[in-house]
Amino acid sequence: MIKPLLLALAGVTFALATAGASAQTKVTLTVASFPDLDRGVKAAIPLYQKLHPEVEIKLASLAYPDHHTAMTTALATGSNLPDVMAVDNDFIGKFAESGGLEDLSKAPYNAMQYRSKVAKFSYPQAMSGTGALNAMPVDIGPGAMFYRKDLTDKAGVTEADLTKSWESYIEAGKKVKAATGAYMLGNAVDIKDIYIRSGLKDGEGIYFDKKGQPLVTSARFAKAFELAKAARTAGIDGKIGAWSNEWTEGFKRDRIASQMMGAWLNGHLTNWLAKESAGKWRSAQLPNNSFGYWGGSFYAIPKKAQNKAAAWEFIKFLTLNKEMQLEAFRKLDAFPSLIEAQNDDFLNQPIEYLGGQKARQQWKLAADKIQAIAVDKYDPVAREVVNAELEKVLEQNKDIKTALADAQATLKKRVRR
Amino acid sequence: MSEPLTPEARTAAPTELRHKRTNLRARLRGWVPYLFISPFFVIFLVFGLFPLLFSAYLSFHRWEPAAGLAAMEWVGFENYVYIVLNDDWFHKSLYNTGWMAIVSGVPQHLVALPLAFFMHMAFKRWRNAVVGAYFLPFITSSVAISLVFSTLFSRDYGVINASIAALHELPVFSWFLPAQNIDWGQPQYTKWMISFVVFWRYVGWNTVLYLSAMQTIPKDLFEAATMDGATRWQQFRHVVLPLLRPMIFFAVTLTIIGNLQLFEEPFILTGGTGGIDQAGKTAAMHMYATAFVDGDFGTASAVAWLLFMLIAAVTWLNNKLLGQKEDKA
Numbered sequence: 001m002i003k004p005l006l007l008a009l010a011g012v013t014f015a016l017a018t019a020g021a022s023a024q025t026k027v028t029l030t031v032a033s034f035p036d037l038d039r040g041v042k043a044a045i046p047l048y049q050k051l052h053p054e055v056e057i058k059l060a061s062l063a064y065p066d067h068h069t070a071m072t073t074a075l076a077t078g079s080n081l082p083d084v085m086a087v088d089n090d091f092i093g094k095f096a097e098s099g100g101l102e103d104l105s106k107a108p109y110n111a112m113q114y115r116s117k118v119a120k121f122s123y124p125q126a127m128s129g130t131g132a133l134n135a136m137p138v139d140i141g142p143g144a145m146f147y148r149k150d151l152t153d154k155a156g157v158t159e160a161d162l163t164k165s166w167e168s169y170i171e172a173g174k175k176v177k178a179a180t181g182a183y184m185l186g187n188a189v190d191i192k193d194i195y196i197r198s199g200l201k202d203g204e205g206i207y208f209d210k211k212g213q214p215l216v217t218s219a220r221f222a223k224a225f226e227l228a229k230a231a232r233t234a235g236i237d238g239k240i241g242a243w244s245n246e247w248t249e250g251f252k253r254d255r256i257a258s259q260m261m262g263a264w265l266n267g268h269l270t271n272w273l274a275k276e277s278a279g280k281w282r283s284a285q286l287p288n289n290s291f292g293y294w295g296g297s298f299y300a301i302p303k304k305a306q307n308k309a310a311a312w313e314f315i316k317f318l319t320l321n322k323e324m325q326l327e328a329f330r331k332l333d334a335f336p337s338l339i340e341a342q343n344d345d346f347l348n349q350p351i352e353y354l355g356g357q358k359a360r361q362q363w364k365l366a367a368d369k370i371q372a373i374a375v376d377k378y379d380p381v382a383r384e385v386v387n388a389e390l391e392k393v394l395e396q397n398k399d400i401k402t403a404l405a406d407a408q409a410t411l412k413k414r415v416r417r
Numbered sequence: 418m419s420e421p422l423t424p425e426a427r428t429a430a431p432t433e434l435r436h437k438r439t440n441l442r443a444r445l446r447g448w449v450p451y452l453f454i455s456p457f458f459v460i461f462l463v464f465g466l467f468p469l470l471f472s473a474y475l476s477f478h479r480w481e482p483a484a485g486l487a488a489m490e491w492v493g494f495e496n497y498v499y500i501v502l503n504d505d506w507f508h509k510s511l512y513n514t515g516w517m518a519i520v521s522g523v524p525q526h527l528v529a530l531p532l533a534f535f536m537h538m539a540f541k542r543w544r545n546a547v548v549g550a551y552f553l554p555f556i557t558s559s560v561a562i563s564l565v566f567s568t569l570f571s572r573d574y575g576v577i578n579a580s581i582a583a584l585h586e587l588p589v590f591s592w593f594l595p596a597q598n599i600d601w602g603q604p605q606y607t608k609w610m611i612s613f614v615v616f617w618r619y620v621g622w623n624t625v626l627y628l629s630a631m632q633t634i635p636k637d638l639f640e641a642a643t644m645d646g647a648t649r650w651q652q653f654r655h656v657v658l659p660l661l662r663p664m665i666f667f668a669v670t671l672t673i674i675g676n677l678q679l680f681e682e683p684f685i686l687t688g689g690t691g692g693i694d695q696a697g698k699t700a701a702m703h704m705y706a707t708a709f710v711d712g713d714f715g716t717a718s719a720v721a722w723l724l725f726m727l728i729a730a731v732t733w734l735n736n737k738l739l740g741q742k743e744d745k746a
Contacts, residue, residue, distance in 0.1 A: 076482035098483035249574050381711045391693045413503050
């Protein structure tokens with residue numbers, strides 16, 4: 001008896017809350033997020049409160065890994081859950097499969113109607129195997145290659161040399177290394193990361209097929225490993241892990257000539273990684289007509305959240321409101337998931353840091369071409385296994401075929417269950 | 418007519434009340450000690466015993482925590498069987514843990530013992546300052562230490578490689594020092610690097626332990642030994658070492674437990690991954706990754722309990738080797 005009663009009550013509460021300002025009941029909405037994504041929420045609070053004075057928003061922000069651990073614990077125990085939960089791309093597969101989040105495709109949310117309004121690859125990322133939509137995309141990370149024009153010029157390398165094919169990229173890298181001493185890329189692993197993401201068809205997974213079988217012995221992985229190995233053999237990668245000391249120093253000391261990552265890297269380069277080299281960087285598409293995404297953020301509503309109706313209104317404001325999306329784009333270089341925002345004139349403005357390039361248009365072009373890749377909750381495990389084997393190939397000359405077969409075997413053992 | 422109440426009569430009623438109060442107080446007083454010590458037990462139950470029992474319970478389940486408590490599924494010993502028979506990374510991390518426990522642990526004691534003896538004999542006035550200097554790494558945050566060392570060991574910009582490069586310029590050193598910067602992230606160096614940091618961190622702690630134990634040795638013994646013409650080495654060998662045996666047992670036990678649980682230093686020095694070919698991944702790191710990267714809390718709990726059993730076994734062995742001879746002596 002209790003359940004129907006609760007449901008009815010929830011329905012009434014929802015109806016009341018959607019009546020919005022007329023009800024004038026004060027709602028305190030808790031939002032859990034992490035830096036820098038939380039800057040978007042901070043920017044949204046005053047704007048949102050103008051529209052909804054009855055809603056008070058409390059933002060709880062933890063460091064990136066702590067936030068996701070805290071959310072895992074909260075979902076596990078069903079306590080201390082926020083009304084609005086930020087989820088990063090790396091965790092969306094796991095959280096989406098957990099069953100602890102509201103299915104936004106169902107009533108009262110009916111979020112499938114907005115699907116055509118956002119980047120087409122973003123919805124499938126947040127969908128579980130059963131077709132439930134567990135979160136709304138708030139920003140996307142179209143892949144781009146940032147490169148140092150001054151260094152490539154010095155080596156007599158053109159942008160076309162960089163982007164034509166992977167082979168030409170590696171050749172160009174050799175010239176840059178010879179002429180300037182700079183590494184073409186931080187780590188050969190980057191090439192593998194892009195290659196395994198490109199050329200996928202809509203709905204195909206990176207590491208697993210639809211039945212959950214690992215795909216790591218496929219030709220796609222073999223080629224990705226070969227290219228990474230070629231770059232290592234050519235000596236054009238710095239063997240530097242992203243976000244390490246070596247990496248940040250590498251940017252500051254002109255030792256890294258290009259870096260492939262999400263378009264949001266522009267913000268990091270501008271603000272702290274390579275402030276001094278303003279005007280020397282450019283953005284280009286990834287080599288070999290590859291289009292892939294790095295990251296992307298989502299907002300979800302836990303099933304046991306207290307103020308679901310208000311949470312949904314706020315999420316819609318963050319994700320479907322053009323002004324809000326542009327504000328986040330301007331403030332934290334978060335590329336909007338909303339197509340309407342992607343069509344704004346802001347994208348035509350030149351970026352001074354990139355030598356006046358209108359790079360945002362280029363990123364939009366990439367965003368349009370990115371395929372929807374299915375995520376699997378074991379993707380993080382697979383990434384760990386594949387990277388471990390790639391390191392053996394790069395460092396210990398392990399045979400690629402054997403490495404991939406070993407990766408497949410390890411993966412099967414690890415996801416046994 | 419009313420007789421004035423005697424003082425006894427006047428106080429009769431309040432006395433009754435007072436009696437009651439005293440009774441209550443007496444009864445409360447019986448409970449007060451328990452009340453005062455209760456915070457420990459409450460905290461222990463909540464943060465000590467409960468997680469302990471829950472992780473034991475969890476180790477027999479398959480559980481993806483984001484799906485809630487209802488998603489726990491009983492699997493019996495499956496997690497344990499998987500770890501023991503199939504989990505290659507656990508085997509590797511266990512090997513790494515053992516390797517680093519020995520390479521970082523044994524020298525700690527081999528250096529700390531003579532160092533403590535030297536400090537005991539040589540320093541009179543400045544002893545505390547010297548002890549403080551050696552103790553400092555122990556009380557410094559391991560995160561800070563690991564970050565500093567990862568900067569020092571940085572391949573392109575680290576002080577260590579810069580020093581090696583500078584030494585290489587000199588005629589004699591150029592024979593055996595490499596001309597190229599050493600990539601400390603390579604698997605053949607990772608375990609050495611971590612072991613060095615762990616050694617550096619805990620050698621002072623052990624020195625302090627041994628020094629404090631030495632200070633309890635009666636001076637007469639040293640004087641008698643000197644009178645008998647014993648050299649410093651003989652004094653160390655025949656006076657200090659036997660009397661220090663209980664402390665050696667204690668210190669070695671702490672090292673064993675600490676080294677088998679090693680986590681922060683390798684975690685930060687290898688960026689949380691264990692490094693290339695997982696050369697620096699410890700069992701504790703594997704447990705963490707199984708829980709928080711793979712989201713498999715059941716297996717992680719089983720790893721924790723296996724690790725616990727291993728530590729218990731090694732400590733027992735240590736007790737057999739070092740601890741009990743004392744009683745027989």
